[in-house]
Amino acid sequence: MTNIQLKFLLGSILLFHLSISFAEYGVASFVRGKAFVDRSDQKDIPLRKNDKVLESDVIRTLKKSFVKITFSDNSTFALGQNSKVVMAKLKVDEMKNIELLQGYVRSKFNKEVSKDHKIQVKTKSAILGIRGTEFSMIYNPKNNV
Numbered sequence: 001m002t003n004i005q006l007k008f009l010l011g012s013i014l015l016f017h018l019s020i021s022f023a024e025y026g027v028a029s030f031v032r033g034k035a036f037v038d039r040s041d042q043k044d045i046p047l048r049k050n051d052k053v054l055e056s057d058v059i060r061t062l063k064k065s066f067v068k069i070t071f072s073d074n075s076t077f078a079l080g081q082n083s084k085v086v087m088a089k090l091k092v093d094e095m096k097n098i099e100l101l102q103g104y105v106r107s108k109f110n111k112e113v114s115k116d117h118k119i120q121v122k123t124k125s126a127i128l129g130i131r132g133t134e135f136s137m138i139y140n141p142k143n144n145v
Contacts, residue, residue: 033065
């Protein structure tokens with residue numbers, strides 16, 4: 001195998017690995033106030049701009065706080081103050097599943113790819129399946145509405 005072929009092979013493997021790993025998380029593209037991430041191995045990790053948001057992360061915002069998460073297809077998912085969500089499933093080319101435990105969420109899909117990308121937001125009392133461009137949802141766990 002020539003040096004050029006070896007470099008091409010290694011470059012292709014690297015790009016493939018990067019495309020797979022980027023597909024399974026979002027990025028906190030905007031953070032105002034105080035927001036935290038709980039992961040299986042750590043709790044109360046401060047969420048900052050450009051931090052990765054992974055599958056199974058629990059994201060919480062406090063009073064007067066706001067977080068915007070951007071996915072690889074440029075779709076966005078925003079959490080308002082006093083909100084809590086579980087990012088249950090984030091894989092590209094599959095339905096994203098997010099559990100709203102408390103508060104307010106708003107999502108905006110990239111119109112070029114929204115036909116093929118779906119999201120499902122669950123609460124204890126409802127499930128919202130989305131195939132479109134924008135939606136908002138509020139959930140209060142005290143009265144299950």
